[in-house]
Amino acid sequence: MRLITVGSVAFDAIETPFGKTDKIVGGAGTFISLSSSFFVKDQGIISVVGEDFPNETLLEMKQRGIDLEGLQIKLGEKTFFWSGKYHNDMNSRDTIITELNVLENFDPIVPVSYQGSDYLMLGNLSPQVQRMVIERLTKRPKLIAMDTMNFWMDIAWDELMKTLALVDLLIINDEEARQLSKEYSLVRAAKKIKELGPKYVIIKKGEHGALLFYGEHIFFAPALPLEEVFDPTGAGDTFAGGLMGYIAQTDDISYENMKRAVIAGSALASFSVEKFGTERLKEITIKDYEKRVQEFVTLTDYRINTL
Amino acid sequence: MRLITVGSVAFDAIETPFGKTDKIVGGAGTFISLSSSFFVKDQGIISVVGEDFPNETLLEMKQRGIDLEGLQIKLGEKTFFWSGKYHNDMNSRDTIITELNVLENFDPIVPVSYQGSDYLMLGNLSPQVQRMVIERLTKRPKLIAMDTMNFWMDIAWDELMKTLALVDLLIINDEEARQLSKEYSLVRAAKKIKELGPKYVIIKKGEHGALLFYGEHIFFAPALPLEEVFDPTGAGDTFAGGLMGYIAQTDDISYENMKRAVIAGSALASFSVEKFGTERLKEITIKDYEKRVQEFVTLTDYRINTL
Numbered sequence: 001m002r003l004i005t006v007g008s009v010a011f012d013a014i015e016t017p018f019g020k021t022d023k024i025v026g027g028a029g030t031f032i033s034l035s036s037s038f039f040v041k042d043q044g045i046i047s048v049v050g051e052d053f054p055n056e057t058l059l060e061m062k063q064r065g066i067d068l069e070g071l072q073i074k075l076g077e078k079t080f081f082w083s084g085k086y087h088n089d090m091n092s093r094d095t096i097i098t099e100l101n102v103l104e105n106f107d108p109i110v111p112v113s114y115q116g117s118d119y120l121m122l123g124n125l126s127p128q129v130q131r132m133v134i135e136r137l138t139k140r141p142k143l144i145a146m147d148t149m150n151f152w153m154d155i156a157w158d159e160l161m162k163t164l165a166l167v168d169l170l171i172i173n174d175e176e177a178r179q180l181s182k183e184y185s186l187v188r189a190a191k192k193i194k195e196l197g198p199k200y201v202i203i204k205k206g207e208h209g210a211l212l213f214y215g216e217h218i219f220f221a222p223a224l225p226l227e228e229v230f231d232p233t234g235a236g237d238t239f240a241g242g243l244m245g246y247i248a249q250t251d252d253i254s255y256e257n258m259k260r261a262v263i264a265g266s267a268l269a270s271f272s273v274e275k276f277g278t279e280r281l282k283e284i285t286i287k288d289y290e291k292r293v294q295e296f297v298t299l300t301d302y303r304i305n306t307l
Numbered sequence: 308m309r310l311i312t313v314g315s316v317a318f319d320a321i322e323t324p325f326g327k328t329d330k331i332v333g334g335a336g337t338f339i340s341l342s343s344s345f346f347v348k349d350q351g352i353i354s355v356v357g358e359d360f361p362n363e364t365l366l367e368m369k370q371r372g373i374d375l376e377g378l379q380i381k382l383g384e385k386t387f388f389w390s391g392k393y394h395n396d397m398n399s400r401d402t403i404i405t406e407l408n409v410l411e412n413f414d415p416i417v418p419v420s421y422q423g424s425d426y427l428m429l430g431n432l433s434p435q436v437q438r439m440v441i442e443r444l445t446k447r448p449k450l451i452a453m454d455t456m457n458f459w460m461d462i463a464w465d466e467l468m469k470t471l472a473l474v475d476l477l478i479i480n481d482e483e484a485r486q487l488s489k490e491y492s493l494v495r496a497a498k499k500i501k502e503l504g505p506k507y508v509i510i511k512k513g514e515h516g517a518l519l520f521y522g523e524h525i526f527f528a529p530a531l532p533l534e535e536v537f538d539p540t541g542a543g544d545t546f547a548g549g550l551m552g553y554i555a556q557t558d559d560i561s562y563e564n565m566k567r568a569v570i571a572g573s574a575l576a577s578f579s580v581e582k583f584g585t586e587r588l589k590e591i592t593i594k595d596y597e598k599r600v601q602e603f604v605t606l607t608d609y610r611i612n613t614l
Contacts, residue, residue: 089491184396187534208515211532220529220606225518227494250612259609293611299527300607302566304600305557 001067003043003248004114004141005033005241006133007123008103009053009071013083014276016090016231024277025057027080028123028147031237034281035268036121036245037064038289043248044114046070046133048102050078060282069111077102090229091206110136119248121240122146127156127163134166143253145169145244147236153179161196168253169200171240177203186211187218200258202243204236212262214255221262222299224270224292231276235269238281242268267292308374310350310555311421311448312340312548313440314430315410316360316378320390321583323397323538331584332364334387335430335454338544341588342575343428343552344371345596350555351421353377353440355409357385367589376418381409397536398513417443426555429453430544434463434470441473450560452476452551454543460486468503475560476507478547484510493518494525507565509550511543519569521562528569529606531577531599538583542576545588549575574599 007029014021029047036043044067051073058068083097108129120141122130130146144167152160153176164170170193174186180196181189190201190213201213207229209222243265250257267289274280314336321328336354343350351374358380365375390404415436427448429437437453451474459467460483471477477500481493487503488496497508497520508520514536519526550572557564574596581587 185534185536187532205515208512209529218532218606219609220532222516222527222529222607225494225525225527227492229492256609260611263609263611297611299525300529302526302563302570304567304570304604 001042001044001114001117002040002251003036003119003121003244004046004070004110004117004133005029005036005043005121005123005244006046006108006130007032007121007125007237008080009045009047009049010080010082012233012277013081013097014231014233015085017086017088018228018230019276021276023081025054026082026234026277028125028234028237030057030061030278031234031272031281032121032123032241032244033061033066034064034278035238035241035265035272036248037066038242038268038286039245039249039264041065043067043245044070044111044117046108046110046114048072048074048106049080050102051075053079067113070109070114072102072109074102084233086232090232093232108133108136115139118142118251119244120144121244122163122167123237123240124149127152127159131159131163131166134163142251143168143247145171145240147171147240148176150176150179164193165197167198169202170198171202171204171236171243173204173206173236177201187213202262204239206232206235210239210262210266212258214258217255219255219259219262221259221266222296223266224295224299226270226273229273232273233277235272238272239265239269241265263293263296267296308349308351308421308424309347309558310343310426310428310551311353311377311417311424311440312336312343312350312428312430312551313353313415313437314339314428314432314544315387316352316354316356317387317389319540319584320388320404321538321540322392324393324395325535325537326583328583330388332361333389333541333584335432335541335544337364337368337585338541338579338588339428339430339548339551340368340373341371341585342545342548342572342579343555344373345549345575345593346552346556346571348372350374350552351377351418351424353415353417353421355379355381355413356387357409358382360386374420377416377421379409379416384409391540393539397539400539415440415443422446425449425558426551427451428547428551429474430547431456434459434466438466438470438473441470449558450475450554452478452547454478454547455483457483457486471500472504474505476509477505478509478511478543478550480511480513480543484508494520509569511546513539513542517546517569517573519565521565524562526562526566526569528566528573529603530573531602531606533577533580536580539580540584542579545579546572546576548572570600570603574603
């Protein structure tokens with residue numbers, strides 16, 4: 001198996017200045033695996049849902065080559081549910097409801113068929129659960145990537161440190177990087193984070209793009225300037241999924257390829273925000289993706305003349 | 308003459324989390340002309356100072372090829388003075404003191420030797436004064452660029468509209484673009500602003516880079532990720548000066564060259580913030596600049612493989 005994704009498969013209810021949804025399918029694991037399926041045809045997911053989760057969505061995931069043996073379905077229990085409301089600037093949001101449900105006692109089971117996988121993407125979950133998956137793998141993947149959030153820094157710092165020490169790539173947003181490093185400058189923040197374990201650090205800045213740090217190198221990928229951001233939910237996970245899907249498919253963890261992977265993730269994330277939830281990601285084809293990548297190339301393309 | 312800059316030559320007193328200055332030389336016109344002098348050897352400035360302004364600075368400007376015939380020195384009067392304090396994140400600041408002094412009744416005189424100039428950069432001043440300079444030129448420059456700020460949108464909207472209708476390029480920051488267009492999305496903001504007159508619109512996003520809009524084209528230039536931003540004062544003017552200096556020297560107002568000019572401006576602005584006031588700009592050489600431009604190229608450089 002090329003890639004294993006660990007992450008929530010969940011329900012979201014979202015309100016933005018453009019509209020409102022009932023419960024729709026969301027969750028980090030959903031966005032990550034859906035996004036990586038643009039590149040990887042042989043991947044699995046480790047997660048848990050309740051019996052209220054729609055079979056239809058599971059079928060769709062299978063059709064996209066996402067193996068579900070690692071997805072536990074808990075009879076008599078309910079799926080994780082998050083509800084949030086975005087502010088007018090779309091850069092901040094309030095959480096209205098968080099119902100952990102099946103995630104409360106999530107014991108991530110690694111199916112035998114997942115052993116020997118090359119790449120591992122740990123979506124945002126408790127650092128204990130993330131580390132449990134790493135420890136349950138008989139062979140260390142070529143690259144382990146993880147996401148996390150402020151919440152775990154607040155309540156599980158020591159556990160987070162232990163998990164961070166085991167991963168190769170950390171993907172977090174700017175505010176999280178600042179809290180984790182206690183540095184305001186993102187350049188300094190990335191330096192400190194690299195000392196905690198990860199060789200690669202990616203700091204996402206939302207509409208302001210993303211920075212990739214490796215050794216003394218810095219690479220910057222812009223976000224595509226959009227007329228409208230309809231729903232930012234899942235954009236970060238779509239980015240991570242596209243990035244890891246690209247790396248897994250090309251099977252190349254060099255810095256040069258990591259830069260291409262950041263662009264791949266940025267391109268898919270730019271679609272994700274155009275409609276609610278996973279809707280837009282499910283509509284687009286690889287042709288749409290390739291056209292979007294060309295827009296990224298054009299966006300920063302220039303030739304310097306000598307004066 | 309290649310380039311005329313119109314803008315304040317002033318005193319600033321600055322406090323940042325890193326330190327504090329007494330009155331030092333600042334002002335939009337100072338930063339713009341100093342920055343453009345990296346490219347243009349034949350330029351003039353239209354401005355006004357009081358008799359308290361140091362001769363030494365005027366000499367330095369002359370040595371950099373900045374003609375001072377358009378700089379009025381008002382005997383018995385005082386130079387414009389601004390004092391401000393930056394917040395910890397360096398993205399916002401409070402104005403402590405504004406003493407208009409000689410700027411209060413500034414009548415911008417265009418010397419005969421400035422007539423026939425190819426390029427005009429209008430630094431942030433009242434839109435009436437900016438328009439007066441345009442009207443006093445006997446030949447329209449090939450490109451007229453202007454900066455403005457929220458203050459003029461609040462108190463001189465109609466005058467601002469009249470001036471905007473006469474210029475080719477508007478250079479403003481994101482918050483100003485939003486206020487001017489009443490649009491949150493910068494893509495939409497730029498579209499609306501282009502309908503007001505300027506063919507080219509540049510929106511500066513500080514540490515998040517700058518966007519250039521022209522027709523249906525968008526170009527994005529990142530800011531260089533820095534460990535420390537010591538003093539952001541004048542960074543926007545340094546950007547504008549570098550940009551217009553580059554355009555004036557290359558005498559090319561095509562979109563392709565405008566992109567290179569945005570990078571030139573960004574490179575010089577990245578130096579400007581490293582020390583207080585104009586200090587860093589006065590230290591660096593064209594070699595330092597060229598090295599920095601190479602860092603910009605590297606920062607966004609990648610090669611897309613077909614999958």
